[in-house]
Amino acid sequence: MTRIALAVAFLIAAMTGSASAQTEPSFAILGFEDLQGWEDDTHQAALETFRNTCDRLNDPDWDALCALAQEATDAKGFFELLFRPVMITEEGVDPLFTGYFEPELSGSPVPTARYRFPVYKMPPEARKIRPWLTRREIETSGVMSGRGLEIAWVDDAVELFFLQIQGSGRIRYPDGRMIRVGYAGANGHNYRSVGQEMVRRGIYNAHQVSAQVIANWVRRNPQAGQELLHHNNSYVFFREVSEIPADKGPIGAMSRSITPMRSIAVDPKFTPLGAPVWLEKGGATPINRLMIAQDTGSAIKGAQRADLFIGTGDEAGKIAGRMKDPGRMVVLMPIQRAYALLPDTIQ
Template sequence: MSAAMACTDGSATGDLRDNPRLRLTPVTFADLDGWTSDRHGDAFAAFSRSCDRILTGAKVSRSAVTSAAGLVEACTAARDLGDKPDAQTVRAFFETRFTPYRVEAAPALLTAYYEPALDGALEPDDRFRYPLYRRPAEISDDADKPGAKDPAKDLTRTAIDNGSLAGRGLELVYLADPVDVYFVHIQGSARIVLPDGHILRIGFDGKNGHPYRSVGKAMLADGVLDPDRATAEDMKDWLRAHPDDARTYMQLNPSYVFFRLIAELDADSGPIGGEGVALTAGRSLAIDRSLYPYGLPFWIEAALPTGKAGAFEPFNRLMVAQDTGAAITGPARGDIFWGTGQDAGVVAGRIAHPARFVVLLPCGAAE
């Protein structure tokens, strides 16, 4: 079966093409710039992690339009390939089990995020004074429950910064810098190195229900950041140099994130994304879950500042939807998981660029 003739059989309900919020144009794999030279095996490994969840019946989408049926069939076929299929087999799998559709939407924006690695402590002291909190009992851990979408009026960022959670034993770990606390909220996960060298892995466990507001956009609007020097690192530098103003700016974003310990991860694994699987650097994509199901492959084409000193390089890559985020909304909006640590953070913080999004619909869903 050729790439242009993919998906000639199978059936599934919940076709994404029925979603009025999406405009999808069929293309062929030959239309995808760089498709033949990508390392499809890396994407297949990430896809297989999604299949671990999909084949157990995990909910993949918030959208009533979207069904997992086509993905279940694709995952079953992926399992039949064994543990380590060769590159040719993997490429043929994607070409025969999926049909590519270009997402017609503007603006199309690609950003990136990472897993910070920071020093911290389980108890407060003169250095470590700023807590990351566990989720309070009154906040739902399920974003699909109605209560999770009703903002807790007394749990805004400002209220929490002013002590509304104090005395409840919800402090998970303490950091040395309130700016780091804020950016861990943005990233949704972190590795915390304790004074004895032990490493804690923490991950997202809910939020307060208030809407996300971009602090970076507010800083640009006020002229405190130069539009030509407005990466995440530039933003952090300014906030740290202006601690009083930093508190005011960060509190413009009322959304607040809560965390839990992730004990089951080994050191080589990425953080746990919204799908509940370990993320893969450069292959896991955060998407708008109200539009797309977890586990869905995407082909991304962009020019990104990932080279030395921020030089632009082609980024043509097969990725898998495995995470989501408050700022990730719309049909052509994606957030790449770039990796762990400072170097990954520097590159991730540079990325906010246009891209071409192509969604790969599983055979049944594309019929």
């Protein structure tokens, strides 16, 4: 995805049909005292995440803030002195906060009896013909065979399917070595939700469907499960991303590693990439935390819509899969930018 793109948020949005028409946004400047839990956050962690991408903003206002960020010793004071919280809302559009993660799959550099499912590079013709073959045709026609397009082989077709939804992940080899793969392109077909299809077929009710529920059902019903996965015509190809150390997060939309529990995906129509964002997420596990907008995603649309990067691996996936919560987000804008959004305000 530009982001780890086609993330779990895309799966959730497609399952529930939650896309909504966008309206003209409204702006309101808040005080830091209006941010619930602001005093209790670890602002230094947010500042370090901000530093990771602020040099990519390529804008005079932000460039000055980035230079100051490199020297700042009081993180909380840095944000309070140089930013103003701006609440951006759309009439009739409810806030929604979800989570995404980086999968880690078991794999091998060569095919074996266990590692049978290839992770493919993008064939040249798929870039030229739009749309190209469907998922079913790619997996059953033999068109990919014998061409050296395999990056690795993994042991679970369902995990590979969800790797494609996430758009990037890590593959751990039996000897402990690990490679990271990232989104290289797709076959040009629209994503079709297998969760929504399960609801249509009467297998589950909408409130029961999650990524884990889908995975478990497909594994219990291998033939019908494969047919279900083929309902999604979209197919994602990968590239090896060797330049990212294993201890760093995957690459986000700003071409830098993102940080677990500090990076979010946003709609750049409303929230500038690289901007600090105060998140107040409700639900079973409330979060009040300063995040940095460092990613985007196909399902992340709207002023009060964000996808929180949870981390890597199964546990992160479980947390991300359960996250679908209300709340609010407040963008921290450079002072002059904040007041420029309110033309009638005396500056």
